Amino acid sequence: MSKNEKEEHLAIGVDLGGTNIRVALMNKMGQILQEGSRLTEAYKSRDYIIQNMIKMINTVKGDYQIKGIGVGSPGPINQAEGRILDPPNLKSLHQCPIVEMLQSEFRDIPIYLENDANVAALAEARVGAGAGKKSVIYITVSTGIGAGIVIDGKLFVGAQGNAGEIGNMIISEKGPQVANLNTGALEALASGTAIERVGRERLGIDGGAKEVFALAMAGDSVALKIVEEVKTYLSIGIANLMHLLNPSIFVIGGGVMQSGEWLLPQLREKTSHLLFPSMRSHLMIEPPMLDHKVGVIGAGLLVFT
Amino acid sequence: MSKNEKEEHLAIGVDLGGTNIRVALMNKMGQILQEGSRLTEAYKSRDYIIQNMIKMINTVKGDYQIKGIGVGSPGPINQAEGRILDPPNLKSLHQCPIVEMLQSEFRDIPIYLENDANVAALAEARVGAGAGKKSVIYITVSTGIGAGIVIDGKLFVGAQGNAGEIGNMIISEKGPQVANLNTGALEALASGTAIERVGRERLGIDGGAKEVFALAMAGDSVALKIVEEVKTYLSIGIANLMHLLNPSIFVIGGGVMQSGEWLLPQLREKTSHLLFPSMRSHLMIEPPMLDHKVGVIGAGLLVFT
Numbered sequence: 227m228s229k230n231e232k233e234e235h236l237a238i239g240v241d242l243g244g245t246n247i248r249v250a251l252m253n254k255m256g257q258i259l260q261e262g263s264r265l266t267e268a269y270k271s272r273d274y275i276i277q278n279m280i281k282m283i284n285t286v287k288g289d290y291q292i293k294g295i296g297v298g299s300p301g302p303i304n305q306a307e308g309r310i311l312d313p314p315n316l317k318s319l320h321q322c323p324i325v326e327m328l329q330s331e332f333r334d335i336p337i338y339l340e341n342d343a344n345v346a347a348l349a350e351a352r353v354g355a356g357a358g359k360k361s362v363i364y365i366t367v368s369t370g371i372g373a374g375i376v377i378d379g380k381l382f383v384g385a386q387g388n389a390g391e392i393g394n395m396i397i398s399e400k401g402p403q404v405a406n407l408n409t410g411a412l413e414a415l416a417s418g419t420a421i422e423r424v425g426r427e428r429l430g431i432d433g434g435a436k437e438v439f440a441l442a443m444a445g446d447s448v449a450l451k452i453v454e455e456v457k458t459y460l461s462i463g464i465a466n467l468m469h470l471l472n473p474s475i476f477v478i479g480g481g482v483m484q485s486g487e488w489l490l491p492q493l494r495e496k497t498s499h500l501l502f503p504s505m506r507s508h509l510m511i512e513p514p515m516l517d518h519k520v521g522v523i524g525a526g527l528l529v530f531t
Numbered sequence: 532m533s534k535n536e537k538e539e540h541l542a543i544g545v546d547l548g549g550t551n552i553r554v555a556l557m558n559k560m561g562q563i564l565q566e567g568s569r570l571t572e573a574y575k576s577r578d579y580i581i582q583n584m585i586k587m588i589n590t591v592k593g594d595y596q597i598k599g600i601g602v603g604s605p606g607p608i609n610q611a612e613g614r615i616l617d618p619p620n621l622k623s624l625h626q627c628p629i630v631e632m633l634q635s636e637f638r639d640i641p642i643y644l645e646n647d648a649n650v651a652a653l654a655e656a657r658v659g660a661g662a663g664k665k666s667v668i669y670i671t672v673s674t675g676i677g678a679g680i681v682i683d684g685k686l687f688v689g690a691q692g693n694a695g696e697i698g699n700m701i702i703s704e705k706g707p708q709v710a711n712l713n714t715g716a717l718e719a720l721a722s723g724t725a726i727e728r729v730g731r732e733r734l735g736i737d738g739g740a741k742e743v744f745a746l747a748m749a750g751d752s753v754a755l756k757i758v759e760e761v762k763t764y765l766s767i768g769i770a771n772l773m774h775l776l777n778p779s780i781f782v783i784g785g786g787v788m789q790s791g792e793w794l795l796p797q798l799r800e801k802t803s804h805l806l807f808p809s810m811r812s813h814l815m816i817e818p819p820m821l822d823h824k825v826g827v828i829g830a831g832l833l834v835f836t
Contacts, residue, residue, distance in 0.1 A: 375776075382776075399703045408770070
């Protein structure tokens, strides 16, 4: 492989998480050539964290020429300014001008920044469960609920970069009061946090979705009712998106989905009943195909527009 | 202007409505050179209606060379087959293969078919209130509620062409039972039909949105409460779309909006309160700029992709 070929075909992805930083050298198919991972140590200083990241990038880069560096960060971010805003799990990096900081180290290499949900959506859409599909909506049901929209292989982020904030979509006139969310918002009703809260209130347990689901599997009627409600709320959310965007495929992942693998087929069934009849046979809901490396792969794919 | 120039720059738009057929010869700026209009006479036969349409097209076409013919029809349509499916107001044209029928008359001229809501969205996005904006959502609040999504000047219609069906978006766990719509669907709660039904139930009037709004203006407390509810439902619908797609601008038209011009500024206010704070200053809601010719202009614009 000549140096020019390498430069055209390789990128570095950085998955900046609240717990781990992952870095990988990869090609546009999402195949990883070199990788590294370490604890973020999010309680330490901004400079400490960014310097570690730079070292990791240099390690996987070695002598390779690369086309660019893509960074996936917890949101919110300001993409135009290349800045991390105020993600709750990364207090040391609030207002961090991460693109500028990386740029001063990697002078001639384009740097891309995107929020982690969009980065995961891009990876699943291009080289995961949505590969080959024209329009993909990737939904994470985890602590929160978010979505990434990929049309013709490109992220659709909207006018100010905030598209996909489905957690704040109102699906009910009532619901618990949750800070920063609308009454009746999807995330307040069906996220991991919501399930944990309801589990505490109605079952007196602290284990969150995993434990609620286990009790439901064991036949506990209160837990079963909670599961039914969560399925209803999630189905409404997905049906709303289907009516609005009619995507080729939904890819639905996140911790809550992993806690109950039976959940996805039941969601398919329930969502289908909420669609216009002519749309039902076209509903595709699949689990993600990429594992914990989805973030670092998607970050690298940002480089290949 | 040479013949070649003409061919590149002119198109014919056909607005097939339940009441009128409008036809226009126009350029890609939506400027009309020739136009015609007549009653659809929807109760007459398929052949009668289509033959009239062909005559109208030939009249505005004259000797001009045209790049294509675009047709806007009430939905649902099957775009791949160029067929009108089963729009309630056009019974004679159910299952009509309109593209094939026009093609056999206009042999070498490309024919385009799109539903009327999308056609109006395209017109407002390209040459109306959304001109120059990257992403436009056009919403009609009329007998029903529908939306058209235009990204970078192009309609986004989704995998099977059904994107924009926001009337069936669930925003409440309760709501009246309406045929073909989900319980709690936006259209069942806030369309002209919904307002008419509530006006009948609570006020004993048959005049629909116009009369309900007039009574509210006159201070009738029941009518005022209905208006408040409608505003709430519509705001929820718009806020959901803003969180999901973050468009540059919303253009909101249709009979209900025309019945109360004070409605739009109040919707802006109310929707804003339902958004993440960082998104509020970016919310743009504007009325349409094009008048009753929006359909024929949008149909012609289908030709210029």
